[in-house]
Amino acid sequence: MSVPVFQWGNDALRLHIAHGDQLPPRLLALTLPDDPEPDIGACLRSALPVIEIALAGSGRHGTSGKRHIDGLAAQRLRLVTWQQYVEDDVHRLRLDLTDPDNGLDVKVHYALAGPTLHTWAEISTTQPVVLDYVSSLTLSGLGQGLRWEDELALWHAANPWSGEFRWRRATLAELGLYDVGMVDYDQTGSKNRIAMTSTGSWSTSERLPMGILEDLRTGRMLAWQIEHNGAWHYELGDRYGAVYLTASGPTAAEHQWSQRLEPGETFRTVPAAIALGSNIEQIAAAFTAHRRRIRRPQRDNPIVYNDFLNGLMADPTTERELPLIEAAADLGAEIFCIDAGWYDDERGGWWDAVGEWRPSVNRFPDGGLAAVIDRIRKAGMRPGLWLEPEVVGVRSPVARSLPDEAFFQRDGQRLTEWGRHQLDLRHPAAKAHVDAVVDRLMAEFDLAYLKLDYNIDIGPGTDVRGSVGAGLLEHNRAYLAWVGELMDRYPTLTIEGCSAGGSRTDGASGAVFSIQSLTDQQNFRLMPPISAASPLAISPEQAGVWSSVDGSMSNEDLAFSLITSLLFRVHLAGRIDTLTPAQRTIVRDGLTTYHELRSTIGTGTTFWPLGLPGWRDDWIAVGRRTTDELLLAVWRRGGDAKITIPLPEARDAEVVYPRWGGELLTVLPGALEIALPPNSARLLRLK
Structure with a gap:
């Protein structure tokens, strides 16, 4: 034809x-x-x-x-x-x-x-x-x-x-x-x-x-x-x-x-x-x-300390927060985000009673949550809160005050998953509720940061106003539209997208959120293959990567964990209040390095000289290439003490962080030979 x-x-x-x-x-x-x-x-x-x-x-x-x-x-x-x-x-x-x-x-x-x-x-x-x-x-x-x-x-x-x-x-x-x-x-x-x-x-x-x-x-x-x-x-x-x-x-x-x-x-x-x-x-x-x-334009790449991972784990109190606030400010954090549990008066009911999002009285005596947020500001940081806006716990008063049509339903039955109902943001009452929550929190606390999480999978959808799948699709779109409206209403507010770690790391979310959470991984030795592989799915300047540190870690452990996030977005975590003065210096030096490098995160491209990382790989390497230089993060988790990394354009190599030595660098024709101590990492700059 x-x-x-x-x-x-x-x-x-x-x-x-x-x-x-x-x-x-x-x-x-x-x-x-x-x-x-x-x-x-x-x-x-x-x-x-x-x-x-x-x-x-x-x-x-x-x-x-x-x-x-x-x-x-x-x-x-x-x-x-x-x-x-x-x-x-x-x-x-x-x-x-x-x-x-x-x-x-x-x-x-x-x-x-x-x-x-x-x-x-x-x-x-x-x-x-x-x-x-x-x-x-x-x-x-x-x-x-x-x-x-x-x-x-x-x-x-x-x-x-x-x-x-x-x-x-x-x-x-x-x-x-x-x-x-x-x-x-x-x-x-x-x-x-x-x-x-x-x-x-x-x-x-x-x-x-x-x-x-x-x-x-x-x-x-x-x-x-x-x-x-x-x-x-x-x-x-x-x-x-x-x-x-x-x-x-x-x-x-x-x-x-x-x-x-x-x-x-x-x-x-x-x-x-x-x-x-x-x-x-x-x-x-x-x-x-x-x-x-x-995507929507981005303004900055703040260093965020979040109190959840390997820290307070959804159990914040004034007594537990104040040492973390002092430590985070001393280390150089710019945002202090109070994660889940700040609304829980039952000390354990934070899961199925959510929905009103009002600060706990019992957890924060002597001035309430406002006093804690005031301490964050006085320490030179900006405050942030965790929120899970799409869900309402079955024991929440909101579950009774909103009409059934404001929630996901099937065959006339309101859906329940793990003690929670799912709001349908197509419904005016559901949208008015989440708008009122954020507007109240912003009026009361003047937040600089919101972490929006989502920890249930409600299934195929809701059959209100059409097919089950169409209901879910329309809610998905309504949710991202609502987030965009928040950003328009509060242009200085940075909003992080999270969904049980990395359960919504998709292109539609990436087009809206300034930062996206990659994972809930708590073992710092398992973080490198996650962060290093992420640039195929999300731009590095949007990838929120946990660097969890505490006083039980060796110097090499601290650097290993920090390097996991230095080419991405730093989410500092862990019991930083247990760090010794010497350990704080190591962490502070890592965050200072990030200060110096972060302006290029949104301009470079990613390369993997050892290939995409496998889950159990002994050696992992990921780099950022700009017009002037290569930045290369290398981790050794086991195996031989030395490896040859193909780098055809490399000339000179220097260690950016940490600078205490112990490594051996040799630039070869078309390659870099590096020897590292066991369970260690280095961030390198190559001309």
Whole structure:
């Protein structure tokens, strides 16, 4: 079939799109500047529409099984027009599609900056329809001409609580996708798929909403991220001798999601981003640039002391806080954040009685919480509080004062999870409640910092006003919109996003929050593989990394823990009041080093000279590359005392922190040889 094909893109990436009277527009290929022109005929056979849509009344046509492709509604779409323009150095393209038979109008948006493509779609209708599936991203023709089952590999990341960012690589065959030979018999291929899915209200509690497809012959990588703070899905399958990828937010099959659209209503898909590169570091650089481009502007990178981890552990009192305040100020902290428990008068009921968020009287005698916050200010720091706004404990008066419609429900029953109800921020009463809480706390304490946590997974959603999955999706969006409103209302307030550690480390949250918590890991020796791997998922200047220290630790232990956060955002923690004067000097020197380096956190790119860290690796290294220098953090947790680290551009090397010696550095041609004492770390500067 001869069909029109047009190209669109920039100097780094080109899109090849086919369209015509007899077929929906199809994205045939993504190419880099030096690539040969794609084989249009070969690509066309395996190509899918630029967006996949399945309606409840028409479903799929040409596919049987669990795959989310070949939606009949998508096959009926035709290109009406397109618009392209450049805005703020971003190339933009909008495809306007329509199907007059079922009334669908679809606008597919592409925004291209460098090698990173950002995409989403808007769907409206002139007659009632029910959406069962809508893709955020659809690519096909991947691995065309390859023995793709063995020559393509998928990188995917498990994200266990307190062990986040566990990337691994496997071929498509190792993951269960094979060329079964049925294309020779006029079949599309096999019927199975490689599926990665997150269900419930924690977007990253099991896996990251990301993937990387690598051509094992050339090393070229195609990476994607789904930008949503709730349920998501992506899958890889075979189609006419090539591989397709489709990614989305919630779906009917996996998440009990459907969306009824009435005439005049519009549904906006969850955004997704694609990046191409020749290695992991290029992918990380492309996504980091993209995340910096789409997020709210950031003002500063304060050093935060938080009293929770290995400290008060949700049991604050005036007596316990005052020594920590003195120590934090002496060490150089700029924010002192009082974590969970400040509202708990029962000394242990902080979990299922939350919701009013009024300071405890029993915990803070002699002036109450206000007196403690006043001490924070007098010590030269700014105050912060922990808050979990989306939940209300079953024993809280708020659970009785708000209407049932302000909470998640299913089949008329208010949902309960681990002694808590989930607020539905679509409801005016729920939003008015959380607004009133924050406004009262700001009026009373003039906070500089809020840590917004979320420690339950409420499941698939709420069926109030639609499907269960649609209720969750709409609440997710309402929550981030509310956070943005808070930032507009209180422009000097820094807001940290947290969800049981790193259970919502997703692109949608990253576009809003100034800081995101990475983990709840309490063992400082297990922190390096978490922080070092994090830049693939979050920009370093947003990554809140715990550095937990106390008086029981050796000098090397203190430096080891501090170096874990010095290339990111410092969250100082632990019983810092037990540090000796000599130990305080070591910690203070580390924080002074951060003061000197933090202005470059938001400008550099990340590199991993030893590769992405494994959970049990003896040696771990992560660096930041700027135009002038390399900063490299190296940890030795075991193994040989010496290692050679490939660093082709290194010339001179010096230890930035700690400076007491004991290491041995030798710059070799194209490498750095380093010897460290057992269980130690160094932060290096290389010219």
